[in-house]
Amino acid sequence: EKGGWSSFMAKEISEQPDAVTNTLRGRIHDGQAVVPELEAFGDDVLAGISRIVIVACGTAAYAGQTAKYAIEKWAKVPVDVELSHEFRYRDPVLTADTLVISISQSGETMDTLMAVKYAREAGAKAISICNTQGATIPRESDAVIYTHAGPEVAVASTKGFTGQIAALYLFALHLARVRNTLSLEELAEQVLELQAIPEKIATTLLQEDAVRQLAVWMTDSRAVLFLGRHVGFPIALEGALKLKELAYIHAEGFAAGELKHGPIALIEPGQPVFVVVPSPRGSAHLHPKVVSNIQEIRARGARIIAIAEQGDAAVLPFADTVFHIPLAGPLFEPLLAVVPLQMFAIELATAKGLDVDQPRNLAKSVTVE
Numbered sequence: 001e002k003g004g005w006s007s008f009m010a011k012e013i014s015e016q017p018d019a020v021t022n023t024l025r026g027r028i029h030d031g032q033a034v035v036p037e038l039e040a041f042g043d044d045v046l047a048g049i050s051r052i053v054i055v056a057c058g059t060a061a062y063a064g065q066t067a068k069y070a071i072e073k074w075a076k077v078p079v080d081v082e083l084s085h086e087f088r089y090r091d092p093v094l095t096a097d098t099l100v101i102s103i104s105q106s107g108e109t110m111d112t113l114m115a116v117k118y119a120r121e122a123g124a125k126a127i128s129i130c131n132t133q134g135a136t137i138p139r140e141s142d143a144v145i146y147t148h149a150g151p152e153v154a155v156a157s158t159k160g161f162t163g164q165i166a167a168l169y170l171f172a173l174h175l176a177r178v179r180n181t182l183s184l185e186e187l188a189e190q191v192l193e194l195q196a197i198p199e200k201i202a203t204t205l206l207q208e209d210a211v212r213q214l215a216v217w218m219t220d221s222r223a224v225l226f227l228g229r230h231v232g233f234p235i236a237l238e239g240a241l242k243l244k245e246l247a248y249i250h251a252e253g254f255a256a257g258e259l260k261h262g263p264i265a266l267i268e269p270g271q272p273v274f275v276v277v278p279s280p281r282g283s284a285h286l287h288p289k290v291v292s293n294i295q296e297i298r299a300r301g302a303r304i305i306a307i308a309e310q311g312d313a314a315v316l317p318f319a320d321t322v323f324h325i326p327l328a329g330p331l332f333e334p335l336l337a338v339v340p341l342q343m344f345a346i347e348l349a350t351a352k353g354l355d356v357d358q359p360r361n362l363a364k365s366v367t368v369e
């Protein structure tokens with residue numbers, strides 16, 4: 001039931017603090033991430049993994065791309081993120097010490113299911129990140145970490161996505177503990193960051209009116225660009241996907257470092273560009289690079305909508321609009337930065353009079369190829 005909400009999607013966006021809280025529940029003990037579902041493997045198996053391959057489609061693949069940064073940083077295991085339908089139609093190299101992680105909100109996406117089957121037949125172990133109890137993909141996996149985001153009814157995934165990142169981060173911290181790649185103190189710090197996320201999402205959600213104003217102003221936009229760097233890159237891709245799906249606007253996400261390699265040619269006066277800005281504290285080496293990207297495109301007439309950390313004064317002179325996110329560790333910013341982008345997509349679709357829960361041509365679960 002929608003309750004008092006205008007759409008299931010609006011309700012699900014607002015439920016994200018609870019979605020993340022519920023995904024964390026029962027998986028943190030004495031300040032450490034301990035995922036009981038991983039016991040099926042035994043620590044020796046997790047310690048012996050030489051590589052992780054993540055398979056997923058759409059928004060779930062962006063959750064995977066985000067988690068790659070965290071898994072590699074914390075657990076020091078190389079991670080490849082593959083679209084399920086690309087993975088299974090080539091000859092991917094899989095060994096017994098490869099761990100395949102599938103991510104699927106529905107647990108029914110045909111391509112992801114087939115990728116998991118392929119991987120297991122090739123001898124790899126498979127873990128599934130899934131939001132739907134008893135779905136097919138978890139049944140075909142060696143272990144499952146359920147996201148407890150609650151049922152997602154709107155076609156476009158929102159709380160499913162933040163739940164997936166939370167579950168993947170728990171996995172990454174569990175893995176780092178088992179593999180001894182971080183000290184218990186360092187691990188505990190990251191766990192605290194994760195536990196602080198629900199409240200910070202709640203704060204981020206308060207900017208709804210400002211997002212709506214921007215959306216109304218942008219109703220006639222024909223193309224929107226999204227830039228991000230590091231973990232902001234998959235968020236740029238997700239922001240663009242949400243806008244395509246919901247508002248039927250041509251939207252593209254780019255890694256900010258790619259600008260000079262082509263995309264900057266797209267910038268003309270008035271072109272709206274959302275920029276996910278890394279924290280000036282947590283990502284002191286990347287922040288100035290993204291600010292200089294903003295200056296470059298602004299000089300060519302782009303209208304800048306920045307998603308930036310509260311108190312980030314460096315972006316203010318160059319941004320036409322700023323949405324603020326609370327301070328968080330660099331790897332945790334995606335869980336906050338995605339929220340204004342989700343809200344923008346829904347507000348723009350609403351301003352255009354579109355059905356946000358059932359966008360044209362899309363189905364909630366893609367059980368055919």
Ligand code: F6R
Binds near residue numbers: 105157158
């Ligand atoms: C985007 C969206 C899709 C799904 C994709 C995978 O808003 O909903 O891109 O993320 O179809 O679906 P699941 O996670 O059910 O495998």
